[in-house]
Amino acid sequence: MSVDLGKYFARIGWDGERAPTLATLRSLQHAHVLAIPFENIDVVVGTVPSLDLADLEAKLVAGSRGGYCFEHNTLFAAVLEQLGYGVTRYTGRVRVxxxxxxxxxxxxxxxxxxxxxxxxxxxxxxxxxxxxxxMLEPLPMIPGVVREGRGRRHRLVLEEADGPAPVWVLQARSGDAWIELVSFTRDTAPPTDIDVANWHVATHPRSPFRRLFVQRTHRAGHLVLDGTTLTRTAHDGTVTVEQVDGAEGVRELLETEFGITPPPGIRPER
Incomplete structure (x- = not known):
């Protein structure tokens, strides 16, 4: 199955050149991140998010919803492959x-x-x-090369590993320090492994996604809803924190500020 590229580009507000170039990749990644929020609502209401391409298109493209990493990157990989890019999928360990x-x-x-x-x-x-x-833009997979994209700085470093495959670590510059975001090895992840990881994240009793967690990046800043705590980070770094009042307050916030139409039964905590 393929993605309806016209509908996807309309969803992310992108009308650039469809040639598979580095410039196109940069603009697509940035547009996707700004347009489609990060959210785990399906997990909170008790379901495992589907990674079937038709379901992802219905949810993230046609529906007023977002998703988490497996959904976003599965959809984006399919779009890139249709445009002619070569895409390899890796599973990684979050280090934050x-x-x-x-x-x-x-x-x-x-x-x-x-x-x-x-x-x-x-x-x-x-x-x-x-x-x-x-990341808001692609990062060359060359160890130690610092890339500044849309005001954010990232690099990849290599670690020695116990096994035969070296460990790549994605780092972000935060203030005066480099912080680790995720580590991975360059072992291609087949769909079955991705499905298992997706199921684990959605169902494990100690998964951090058992509570509501929603994020959205705007040109002017960033929003995070963690349970009933809303954090706003302005482009200049100013941070404000407020508490949202109950399930109805959460629902209204999702609709007005995150652009999400949540399903029935959404609660800040499971």
Whole structure:
């Protein structure tokens, strides 16, 4: 099955050149992140998000919804492949908030994208991380190369590993320090592995997505709704925090500020 590219481009407000170039990849990634929010509402209401392409198109493109990493990056990978890019999928371990020495499961999906006709290294692409430190543009997969894209700085570093495959770590510049976002090895993730990781995230009793977690990146800043706590980060770095009053307040906020029409039964906590 293929994605209706016309409807997808309308959803993200993009009308650029459809040739599979690096410039097109950059503008598509930025447009996608700004247009489609990060959210885990399906998990909160007790269902496992479908990664079937038809379901993703109905939800993220035709519907007033968003999704989390597996949904975003599965949809985006399909769009890129239809345009002629080469796409390889990797599962990764989220390192934000991890304790020293903690090894988390592979519960994140990232993409390595090759521009046809180019001898350059593939680019790391991720439209499903969602945070204020997430990439807004592709990052060359060259260790140590710092890329500034849309005001955010990222780099990849290599770590020695116990196994044969080196570990790549995506880092973001935050203030005066580099922080680790996600690590991965360049082992292609087949659909079955991605499905298992998606099921684990949605059903494990200790999954962080058992509570409502919604993010949206705007040109002027960033919004995060964690349960009933709303955090606004302005483009100049100013942060304000407020509490949302109950389920009805959450529903109204989702509709007005996140552009999401939530299903019945949405609650801030499960």
């Amino acid at each position: 908030g991890a304790r020293p020495g903690e090894v988390r499961p592979r519960t994140h999906l990232v993409l390595a994208v090759e521009v046809p006709g180019s001898d350059a290294a593939p680019h790391l692409v991720d439209v499903g991380f969602g945070s204020t430190d997430a």
